[in-house]
Amino acid sequence: MNIGAAAAASGVTAKMIRHYESIGLARPAERRANAYRDYGERDVHDLRFIKRARRLGFSTAEIAALLALWRDSARPSREVRRIAERHVAELEARIAEMQAMAGTLRALVGACCGDERPDCPILDDLAQGVV
Amino acid sequence: MNIGAAAAASGVTAKMIRHYESIGLARPAERRANAYRDYGERDVHDLRFIKRARRLGFSTAEIAALLALWRDSARPSREVRRIAERHVAELEARIAEMQAMAGTLRALVGACCGDERPDCPILDDLAQGVV
DNA sequence: ATAGACCTTCCCATGATGGGAAGGTCAAGG
DNA sequence: CCTTGACCTTCCCATCATGGGAAGGTCTAT
Numbered sequence: 001m002n003i004g005a006a007a008a009a010s011g012v013t014a015k016m017i018r019h020y021e022s023i024g025l026a027r028p029a030e031r032r033a034n035a036y037r038d039y040g041e042r043d044v045h046d047l048r049f050i051k052r053a054r055r056l057g058f059s060t061a062e063i064a065a066l067l068a069l070w071r072d073s074a075r076p077s078r079e080v081r082r083i084a085e086r087h088v089a090e091l092e093a094r095i096a097e098m099q100a101m102a103g104t105l106r107a108l109v110g111a112c113c114g115d116e117r118p119d120c121p122i123l124d125d126l127a128q129g130v131v
Numbered sequence: 132m133n134i135g136a137a138a139a140a141s142g143v144t145a146k147m148i149r150h151y152e153s154i155g156l157a158r159p160a161e162r163r164a165n166a167y168r169d170y171g172e173r174d175v176h177d178l179r180f181i182k183r184a185r186r187l188g189f190s191t192a193e194i195a196a197l198l199a200l201w202r203d204s205a206r207p208s209r210e211v212r213r214i215a216e217r218h219v220a221e222l223e224a225r226i227a228e229m230q231a232m233a234g235t236l237r238a239l240v241g242a243c244c245g246d247e248r249p250d251c252p253i254l255d256d257l258a259q260g261v262v
Numbered sequence: 263a264t265a266g267a268c269c270t271t272c273c274c275a276t277g278a279t280g281g282g283a284a285g286g287t288c289a290a291g292g
Numbered sequence: 293c294c295t296t297g298a299c300c301t302t303c304c305c306a307t308c309a310t311g312g313g314a315a316g317g318t319c320t321a322t
Contacts, residue, residue, distance in 0.1 A: 077246060112208050125183070127180055
């Protein structure tokens, strides 16, 4: 299976497949006589794994750890859970930050008449930060 | 005022002050005979403005627009509000995405016993993506 | 005079992703 | 047999905001 087919089968672009290989996240693909990468079902599976983990926001470093655990049939699920828990906590922290931003901005937007007049509480806040 | 003093006064690091100048976000500072940058109150004000806008998640491009509007005393507040509204919408979209991730992960974490046993719904989900 | 705290510019790195160039390979059709 | 177009390869560059660090110049206090 060429890289293009593997990309179609996994949902990971060829570009990213090469990238994942270069950073050691995906195993180096077999090479054919013409130097083309050659993929099998197992590789496609790994790529799908990576894709799904990325969709859940895991970093490549975290995914590397998760893949290693997945390959280790004797893994303690504790470790998997720890990684996931830490990631959830990180997500929640970032969500809280962004909600604070959005909340402040919504208040400012609500106070701004938003017409042709120049008076604007949004700019006032940015300029002075008084509040 | 040297760049270090301006950094202390504005809360923007010297490194970032130079960067903002290089990308055209901050006005180029006056230079003294020794080539040191020289800042005045107005510059510090602008830097604080930038700092506060960054804290609210605005991109440098958006901040450039906001600064221009702030300097234009005849601006229509409509334009400021439009920028802020678009940014709020973007924040909300990203928050929703991350909440979806966190929600999925919380469910998986809750289903994982997290002990020394290898069985793990988190890995199962990543590996097969059944659901 | 010297030490240490500044300042300057320039290059490199981050993390995940993509664009694009230059060049090799393969398959199908004239 | 040759051409065309769709592949593939590697390599470099860009994004975005931020920081590290080197090499070298300047200022200030002792």
